[in-house]
Amino acid sequence: xxxxxxxxxxxxxxxxxxxxxxxxxxxxxxxxxxxxxxxxxxxxxxxxxxxxxxxxxxxxxxxxxxxxxxxxxxxxxxxxxxxxxxxxxxxxxxxxxxxxxxxxxxxxxxxxxxxxxxxxxxxxxxxxxxxxxxxxxxxxxxxxxxxxxxxxxxxxxxxxxxxxxxxxxxxxxxxxxxxxxxxxxxxxxxxxxxxxxxxxxxxxxxxxxxxxxxxxxxxxxxxxxxxxxxxxxxxxxxxxxxxxxxxxxxxxxxxxxxxxxxxxxxxxxxxxxxxxxxxxxxxxxxxxxxxx
Numbered sequence: 001x002x003x004x005x006x007x008x009x010x011x012x013x014x015x016x017x018x019x020x021x022x023x024x025x026x027x028x029x030x031x032x033x034x035x036x037x038x039x040x041x042x043x044x045x046x047x048x049x050x051x052x053x054x055x056x057x058x059x060x061x062x063x064x065x066x067x068x069x070x071x072x073x074x075x076x077x078x079x080x081x082x083x084x085x086x087x088x089x090x091x092x093x094x095x096x097x098x099x100x101x102x103x104x105x106x107x108x109x110x111x112x113x114x115x116x117x118x119x120x121x122x123x124x125x126x127x128x129x130x131x132x133x134x135x136x137x138x139x140x141x142x143x144x145x146x147x148x149x150x151x152x153x154x155x156x157x158x159x160x161x162x163x164x165x166x167x168x169x170x171x172x173x174x175x176x177x178x179x180x181x182x183x184x185x186x187x188x189x190x191x192x193x194x195x196x197x198x199x200x201x202x203x204x205x206x207x208x209x210x211x212x213x214x215x216x217x218x219x220x221x222x223x224x225x226x227x228x229x230x231x232x233x234x235x236x237x238x239x240x241x242x243x244x245x246x247x248x249x250x251x252x253x254x255x256x257x258x259x260x261x262x263x264x265x266x267x268x269x270x271x272x273x274x275x276x277x278x279x280x281x282x283x284x285x286x287x288x289x290x291x292x
Contacts, residue, residue, distance in 0.1 A: 004073075005042035006063060007032035012044060012051050020051045029071070030061045038073035038106075039063030039096060043086075045076040051084040055091065060104070062095040068145070069106035070096030070132060076122055077110045088124045093143075097133045101183070102145035103173060104132030110149040111161040121162040129168060134175040141183035143173035149187045180233065228257040260284065 001009070007029040012020040029040035040063035045051045060071035071093040076084045093104035109122045129143040139145050148163045170181040177183075223230040231254040268281030 001033070002035040004034055004037040006034035006039045006065070008041035009038070010041070010043050012046065012053070020045075020053070022052075023054045023056070024058060025054065025056045026058065028059045028061070029063060030059070031063065033064040034066065036067040037065060038069045038071075039065035039098070040071040040093075042069070042073045043075070045074075045084045045086055051076075051086075053084070053086045055086075055088045057089075058091045060091065060093045060096055064096070065098045065100070068098055068100040068136065069102045070098035070104060070134070072105045073102070073108075074105070074122070075108040075110070076120070078120055083120050085119065086122045088122070089126050091127045093127065093129045093132060095131050097135070099135050101134050101136035101139040101141055101175075101177075103134035103142045103175065104129045104144060106141065106145045106147070107165075108147045108149075109161070109163045119162060121164070123162075123164045123166075125164065125167045127168045129170045129181075130172050132173045134173075134177075136175075137177050139183055139185055140175040140178035140180075142175035142180045143170040144168070144182045145179070145185075146182065147185045147187070223257075230255065230257060 008024070008027070010022065010024065012022070024041070024043065033039050034042075040060040041055075041058075043053060043055060045053050055072070055074065058072075063071050072088075072091070074086060074088055076086050078084060088105070088107065096104050098106075105124075105127070107122060107124055109120075111120055124144070124146070132143050134140060134142045134145070139147065144165070146163070146165050150161055165182070165184070168182075174180050175183065222232075233253075263284045264282060265285045266283040268283075271278040271280045
């Protein structure tokens with residue numbers, strides 16, 4: 001396609017006011033390309049009528065976008081009084097590429113006002129996202145780019161805007177900028193945002209303890225020198241019975257320097273003699289990180 005949605009383009013856009021229920025299930029989107037957004041498929045929920053959209057059990061394989069979203073682009077936008085519920089579940093996204101951000105999947109929720117008593121939701125869960133690539137320099141997200149824009153200034157009519165990213169398997173993806181596995185951006189017009197803007201991000205399927213893992217390297221991150229808070233990507237080996245059994249990647253270690261160093265339990269006697277920094281192995285107790 002010269003524009004958006006190389007394999008499939010679905011739009012419930014601002015031109016309609018009736019209720020829409022759509023299910024995209026069990027399809028294979030393979031080797032498609034777009035001139036801009038969504039090499040595999042593009043799903044829009046931008047109308048003024050209530051919308052229920054399910055994207056489930058599909059395969060997005062080896063699609064390419066010249067812009068964002070190599071495999072799948074999902075956008076839900078609301079400024080009126082109606083509502084939407086979008087579920088992206090149990091899909092496989094593999095080998096997709098985006099010249100901009102969101103190699104496997106780009107999910108965007110933009111809420112400006114809410115209707116009385118409704119729930120506006122995007123739920124992304126149980127998907128397998130592997131071997132996708134993002135080359136963008138704005139948001140990143142080799143596997144998944146999740147962008148949540150919630151521009152509410154007050155508790156809005158007892159309604160709820162909910163973005164959930166949970167229980168996904170994200171492995172072996174890469175990004176030029178940030179978030180080789182998952183990149184999450186939350187944008188609000190007030191700080192702190194009202195409770196009507198609910199974001200639940202669990203970028204991996206499990207939280208593990210570091211005592212089962214041997215970390216051998218780091219892959220970028222950031223640290224706040226004023227507060228001591230940090231977040232870094234890590235790689236290493238999963239350990240069982242005292243022996244390394246398999247490599248691990250797409251992991252993220254986050255915490256506070258003072259708290260983490262207080263959990264230092266043992267020092268090894270094995271500094272690398274060929275390194276300019278003579279640091280031995282370190283064992284920490286019950287330090288948590290996310291990934292798979």
